[in-house]
Amino acid sequence: MSSKRRQPHGSNPALPALSFTIKLRAIPFLKTMKYFIFTLGCQMNVSDSERIATILEREGCKASDEKNADLIIVNACSVRQKAVDRIWGKIKIWQPAGKKIVLTGCVLPSDKKKFAKKGIEYTDFHNDNFFDIIPHFTPACRQTRSHISYIPIMTGCDNFCSYCAVPLTRGREKSRPIRNVISDIKRALENGSKEILLLGQNVNSYKFGFGKLLKKIDNLPCDFKFNFISSNPHDMTDELIETFAQLKKWPRELHLPLQSGDGEVLKKMNRKYTSNQYLKLVANLKSQISNLKITTDIIVGFPDESKEQFQNTIKLCKKMCFDKAYIAQYSPRPGTASAKLIDDVSKTEKKRRWLILENLINK
Numbered sequence: 001m002s003s004k005r006r007q008p009h010g011s012n013p014a015l016p017a018l019s020f021t022i023k024l025r026a027i028p029f030l031k032t033m034k035y036f037i038f039t040l041g042c043q044m045n046v047s048d049s050e051r052i053a054t055i056l057e058r059e060g061c062k063a064s065d066e067k068n069a070d071l072i073i074v075n076a077c078s079v080r081q082k083a084v085d086r087i088w089g090k091i092k093i094w095q096p097a098g099k100k101i102v103l104t105g106c107v108l109p110s111d112k113k114k115f116a117k118k119g120i121e122y123t124d125f126h127n128d129n130f131f132d133i134i135p136h137f138t139p140a141c142r143q144t145r146s147h148i149s150y151i152p153i154m155t156g157c158d159n160f161c162s163y164c165a166v167p168l169t170r171g172r173e174k175s176r177p178i179r180n181v182i183s184d185i186k187r188a189l190e191n192g193s194k195e196i197l198l199l200g201q202n203v204n205s206y207k208f209g210f211g212k213l214l215k216k217i218d219n220l221p222c223d224f225k226f227n228f229i230s231s232n233p234h235d236m237t238d239e240l241i242e243t244f245a246q247l248k249k250w251p252r253e254l255h256l257p258l259q260s261g262d263g264e265v266l267k268k269m270n271r272k273y274t275s276n277q278y279l280k281l282v283a284n285l286k287s288q289i290s291n292l293k294i295t296t297d298i299i300v301g302f303p304d305e306s307k308e309q310f311q312n313t314i315k316l317c318k319k320m321c322f323d324k325a326y327i328a329q330y331s332p333r334p335g336t337a338s339a340k341l342i343d344d345v346s347k348t349e350k351k352r353r354w355l356i357l358e359n360l361i362n363k
Helices: 019-025 043-058 081-094 109-117 178-190 210-218 238-246 263-268 275-288 307-320 347-362
Strands: 034-039 071-077 100-106 148-152 195-199 225-229 253-255 293-300 324-329
Touching: 019 043, 019 100, 034 043, 043 071, 043 100, 043 148, 043 195, 071 081, 148 178, 178 195, 178 210, 195 210, 210 225, 210 238, 238 275, 263 275, 263 307, 275 307, 293 307, 293 347, 307 347, 324 347
Parallel strands: 034 071, 071 100, 148 195, 195 225, 253 293, 293 324
Antiparallel strands: none
């Protein structure tokens, strides 16, 4: 990450040297265009789209709906195949209508090649200067909802879970300085936000001290609450748990991905904890934090996951009493370690397992 300070946005700023802005400015009649941003994936992509919108409007574009837009920005997500399939379905509508399409976001190299064959080139928004441009393109009054603001504190991931494409699409971990995060939060609060959601693929490994950041946010004088996603169980320290227990503006809601309740499956997933360690961690959290609500992520149908191994996930979930679970049916992502394994659990069986957990946890 560059150590040079960026100049404020003006008539001739340093920022247009970024490849994304260059790509936009190369579009004929850009300033007269109406734009629509098609966003897929996680809250980080939603946050990125807010900044992309700010860039477009500073270039003179006007927001529009999908039907009437001249320019479509696809902020994509290759993490799951369903999201990629949705993009292809939209392209079949947009291209015959003569719309200009710009592809960015989290896209695997294999998907980039496929899109390029259809005349849709990828433009990187996740470049090495990404965190340098955030202060210049922080949405002034653009909240995700009327009262909530998404604030990125880091991007990328160094964990390399065997099923996950994030390191391939967002790269290795990069963290924003605490002062920049606090500045963004203060600006959001001044603009009426009542809730702050801190974003990162693994906030626990925030380079400048996650607990330190949380304490500084908690001490801000305004009337608001804040939360964060996501935490990885393997680096949830006792010190961090003690910090959670002291926070006054955190609503005692923690997203803690499990992925599987079976030790062998967790090992194949390259998750750096066992099911027993997860159980002990949750027990520790609940012993120190009263009225704690825990949500989670679970993948069903991972390669070679037997019915007995799936039963271990059911047993653990019954012990956990999760408040909510985001359950995914496994699909191999090109370039990941698990893509080399045989995807031998049928779609019918994956759906059956999904339904069991959905009824157990989310009904």
